[in-house]
Amino acid sequence: MNPSLPTPQVGVPQSARRIVIAGATGTVGRLTAARLASLGGHDVTLLTRDPGKAAASGLPGRIVGAEFASPATLRPALRGADALLLITNDPLRPDHDINLLDAAVAAGTPHVVKLSAQAVTDPDADDVITRWQRGNEERLQDSGLPWTLLRPRAFMTHALAWRDGIAKDGVVRGLHGDSLNACVDPADIADAAVQALTGTGHRGRTYALTGPRAISARDKTAILSDVLGRPLVFEEISLDQAREQWRRRLPEALVDALTLSAERQNVGAKAAVASGVREATGHAPRSFRTWAAEHASAFTHVCA
């Protein structure tokens, strides 16, 4: 923590704020929107390309159509906002962050909270995803707008990709099964986002958000087995098999980036536990066991 900045005020009720969430239907955006709705008192605008679908999914708040590639849809959404939670997810489209930031600068948004990634701090991380996040952070810091950076490690929710294997035959298939990652519960990222968006003392701060300990895919398999009350087996796949799986849903540039990222994890680059969750939220980070218990029902049926 930077001692020259004021101490963050955690959990102290603040006056009503007008908050915009870009990326509101995603993993972190949705959890943040739900928390702001249950806090009440804030005026929250949720951006999505498909407002009808977002409303049907029960997303709480004022849902507004916006396309990150279209500045004309972003500027009206940002007008009058006190804070923006800036979440984008396409490393091959830096224009998305550029357009959102331009709209925030035009509107004079008093605070931008950016969801970035902890990998930006690793000098050996030079893949296209990390370079994109570094560029996003630099642009925000150079914009003149007050900022907060949330830098999570891998989301615990990645384990949801194992649902079918677990439900079908009790097998978890993954790469580098013993490599460690101090993965974080997205609920903790959302808690940090809520504090940064509604509290004081978070401007100019970066929060390294990890779970309470580094765990491997084999550790997670054992925890899931325990929580679900059934035997599960971990089966290691090769890098070629992993790349083939990624290729089914991602362009080659991102397959290469994930390969480099997995190799860094395999040499221990993602095992460090950080104190950002406690600094930003005042509470301890949730464990993978807690996450697994809360999501146990997701592992009991095969997806369509």
Ligand SMILES: NC(=O)c1ccc[n+]([C@@H]2O[C@H](COP(=O)([O-])OP(=O)(O)OC[C@H]3O[C@@H](n4cnc5c(N)ncnc54)[C@H](OP(=O)(O)O)[C@@H]3O)[C@@H](O)[C@H]2O)c1
């Ligand atoms: N997953 C991890 O382990 C991990 C780790 C560290 C950092 N991160 C960072 O977390 C961020 C992603 O967060 P997330 O997983 O919560 O997001 P996500 O679930 O991937 O959701 C992406 C959101 O962006 C919106 N979106 C995408 N393209 C859009 C467009 N062209 N116009 C308007 N909206 C658009 C989507 O809205 P609609 O589809 O409704 O329009 C959705 O709400 C990334 O920056 C990533 O680098 C992730």
